[in-house]
Amino acid sequence: SRYHGSEENLAERLVEAVAQQTGHECAVGTADGLLAAVVAARTGALVPPGGSAGFLASRPMTELGFAATTEDSGRQVDELVDLLHRLGLRRLGQLAALPAADVHARFGRLGTWAHVLARGEDERPPVRRRPEADLEVATALDPPVDRVDTATFAGRRLAEELHTLLVERSLTCGRLEIAARTDEGTDLVRAWRTDLGGWGGLSPSRITDRIRWQLESWLSATAVATARSRALDDRVRLRDARRAATGRPGDGPTGRTDEDVQWAFDARAAHESDDTPPVTLVRLSVTALDVAPAGAEQGRLWGGPSGGDLRAHRAMDRVQAILGGSGLLAASVQGGRDVREQVHVRPWGEQGAAPLPLDRPWPGRLPPPAPATVLPEPEPVQVQDAAGVEVLLDGREGLAGEPAWVRWSQGRRSRVSGWAGPWVLTGRWWSGQSPRAHLQVAFDGEPAALLVATTAGWACEARYD
Template identity: 40%
Template sequence: MATSRARALFAFCPDWPVLATGRPPSEEVAVVQANRVVAASPAARVAGVVVGMRRREAQSACPGLAVVARAPALEARAWEPAVAAVEEVAPGPEVLAPGQLALGTRGPSRYFGGDAALAARVAGLVEAALPEAWRGCCRVGVADGLFTAGLAARSARPGGPLVVPGGGSAGFLAPMPVGALCTEDLQAVVGARPAELAELVSLLGRLGVRTMGDFAALPAPVVLARFGATGARAHRLAAGLASRPVTGREPPPDWSVDAELSPPAENVQSVVFVARVLAEQLHDRLAGSGLVCTRLAVVAGTEQGGTLRRSWRHDGALSASAIAERARWQLEGWALANQLSGVEGEGTGGPGAGRVTRLALVPEEVRPDGHQLGLWGADAGARDRAARAMARVQAVLGPAGVVTGVLQGGRDYLDQVRLVPWGEPREPLRPGGPVTGPSEPATGAPRPARATGRAKDGPPPWPGRLPGLAPCVVHPVPVPVQLLGSQGEPVTVSSRGLLGPVPAYLVVGHRGRRQAVTAWAGPWPLEERWWAHQARRRARVQVVAEDGRAYLLAREHQEWWAEASYD
C-alpha cells in the first residue's frame, strides 16, 4: 500500500495544557477539566499528581498545587507560533491537537539532507517558539506512517529525535504493549472511538496477546472476523502498515494590498490618492473571490520606522469607495493628531510626525458576498441610495456627523437612545428597548412599574421608566428652570420624595417668562447606581405651562432642570 511508505514526522510537547498557561515547569500546576486533572507540570508530577486524578485528590497529594481550568482556545493560540515557524521551512504542517504537529517528510527530508536533520531542525524551531523555561521539552519522531511516528516521538528523548528507518516500523512496534494503541495523544491518528479501542486492548490482554508484535502476527482475516472494523484497523497499525498520510493545513489567504511610497509622501492628499488605488485593488481582489470586507485595517508606515494601524468595522459590505473614504478619514485623523506630517499645507506635524513611506489596507474580516434583499426589491435600492447620501454627508461632516439611533434599555429618555455613527454596527449597549406603542401605558400604573416576579430571561424592566407619552424633544444638556409655588417660593422635594409647595409657576431658562402651571404630576423619584461613583438621585415631575407646552422636569442637586419637552 502506497501510504504505508509515506514517511511522517511527529512532533509534540508533553504537558502542553500546562505550558500554555505560561507558568514555568518548576511550579506545581495542574490543568483540570470536568474536575479531572488533564495535565500536570513536572513539579506537580513529582509531588504525586497523576493525570486523571480528581481535583480534590490532586490537591491533597500536593497542597501547593495551582489548579487552572483548561482553556482550549488559549492552548491553540499558544501553539500557533510554533506551527508558523515550522511552516517557514516545510510546507503544510498538520496540527493534530494543540501541542502536536505532523509533517510529511518526503520533500523536506531530501532538502535538509535526511530525516534526522529535518527532525533536529523542526525540534529547534518549535523549541525556539516556546518560553525559555520550557526549552528542551519538544520530542520528535520520524517513521513510516503517522501512528508509528507518534509512538517514536513518545519514545524519543528530549533533544534527541528518534528516527525509525524505512521499513522498520513493524520491528520497532513489535516489543511495545498493545496498550500503545490507546495512547491518548494519538487518538486523532488512530481514528477510532477511544472506548472501542480500550475495549479491544483489554480483550486482547485477556486473550494473551500482550505486545504489538503478537497482535500483528495474527492473520488479518481472522482479526477482522473476530474484532470487526476497529480491530482490523488497529491490526494494520500494529503491523506498521496503514496510517493516513499527513494532510497539511492550507495557509490562510492573504488579501491585503500595500504600496511603498518612494519618495515619502509630503502631504496626506497624495497618500489618500494612493489609498484610493489600493482600495480599488482590494475590492477587485475580494470581489474576484466572491467576498466582501466587513472589517478593514488601515496601516501606515512612517519614515521613522513607526507603524500606525487602526481598524474600521462596518455593518454591511465595504464598497471600493467606502474603503477609500475610511482610509482618508484615518489618514487625516492621524495627520490632525500630529502623527503624520502635512494636511494640505496647514500644520507641519509635531516632532513625532513622519512622512508616510508605506500604506497597506488589510481586510481583517471578510465574508461571502450575499446580498440580503428586503421583502420588496425596492427596499434594497432605497437603502443603497440612502447609504450613498450618508457617505457624502460623512465626507462633509466626518464619520461621526451622521448617526442613526438604536433604542435600548434605560431609565430616562436620554439613556434609552444610543446614537451610532453610520456604518458602525447598530447594537444597543443595554438590553430591553423601550415600549413604543402609543397607547401602551395601560400596562403601567401612574407610578412606574416595579420589577417583581418577572421571568429571568426576559429583557430587564428598567423600573423608573415613565409610562405614557414620550417627549419629542429631549435636551442633550438639561435646561435650567425654576419651579415656584403660589407665593413665588421655590418648590422642593424632600429626602423622602415629597413635593414641597404645589407648583404654580414655571420659568424656563435664565431669562424666560414666568408662566402659570396649569397641570402637573409627580414626583417620581429615580435613584441610579447608588452603589457606584456615578450615583444619581433625581425626582421628576411633568408640568404643563399656560402656553400649552409640557415639560419633564427633574430636581437634582437642589436645582430644577428641564430634561425634555413634549413639543
C-alpha cells in the first residue's frame, strides 16, 4: 500500500487487474488482522488501523470459518463454533472479551487461535524491513578486451566477489544485472533472473555462466549493431521532425526527399556491412538487484511457487548450463501485428521487456482468438472466386473479388464457408516491406485457416483448431 500511495489506491488497482484479466468483479478490503481482512474483503470495507477489534465485535461467530485454509481445519473450526454456541458465545466480541489464559485452558490451541483472530490480531504479525541497497561489483578492463575467454576470466573474479558480499551480509537477490561499456562509449545492459531456490542460483559458478553467456552475445557485435541501428532510426525520425517543423515538403509520397531516402539506405547498409569493427569492452560490472535477507523471500500475491516449480526451475538451469545461454529458450507474447511478430523468444532466465510493447494500438493487428497452430513455413495457396478467377490484393489494398475456393499446394480445393478481413498491414518505406493483408477463412469439414496476401500471391500461415 505504501508503494501505491494508499490502501484505497491499491484496492482500485487490484479490482481493475482482476476485471481485466478475468472479466469478473471482485471485492477488496483492508484491516489489521487476518480474519478482519477476510471479512472486510467479503464486504468491501476499509477498516482504519486499530479498528479491527471493533469491526469484528458484532460479527457472528460462524465467520471464524473464513480464516480456515484447509477442509480439515474447516471442520475443526466448525466444531469449535458449535461448542461456543452451546456455551452462549455467538459474537466474536464476546470471545475477544474473555481472558486469554482461560480460553487456552478451556479450548486449547484452536481456541487460542480463534481468540487472537477475534481480537483483530495475527498469530504471526508481518515483519517489516527496510529495502536493502543493490550490491554492485565492477572492474575496468585495461587493456580493453575483445575475446570471450579473457572477459570471462574478469567476470569470474566479479562473480566470486559478489557472492562473498552476499554471504557475508546474509542476503539474496532476485535478479542479476550484467553491464559492459565498449570503447565507443556504448553501454550494454542485460538482467537475468535468479532461480527460485535461493542460494542455489547465486553460486559463483552459476553467476559466471550468466556472465559468459552474455559476453558471447555481446562480443559477436550483434548487440552493438542493434544499438547502432536504433540510433540510425532515431536520426531518421529527427530529420523528419525537423523537415515537418520547417514546412519543407519532400519529393516522395511520404514527404521525404530523394536525398533523405538515399541517405537512409546508404547509412543502414554501412552499419549492416561485413566491415563492422569488433566489439571491445573497457568496463564490466555485475549488480545484485531485488536484494533481500536470505530466507525471507516474499511470496507472490497470487500464490507462491510449489516444490515442483522449484525442482523444474533447477532442472532447466542445469540444462541451460550444459547447452549454453541460448540453448534453452522461453516464449512470451509481445506486441506486433501478425502471428509471427507477436511471439518473443529469449534465453531462459533473461529478464527484460519485450522489444514490442503489448499495450500499443498496433493498427491492423489480428483480432482474437489467435490461431492454435502456426506453420513452420507458410504454405503457398490460391484463393479463387466462384468463377475460378484468382482473388488478389489490388492497388488500393483491398480484395479484388469474393473468396469462394482455396486451392492448396497438393492440388486439392476447399470450399470457403465464411471469411473475415482483410486486415491490411502497410510496410515501412525504408526497409522495402510491401503491403500485405491477412484473411481468416472457414471451410466445410476442416479447420479454419489464416491466409496472408502479398504482391507475390497467397499463403497459409496458421490453422485454427
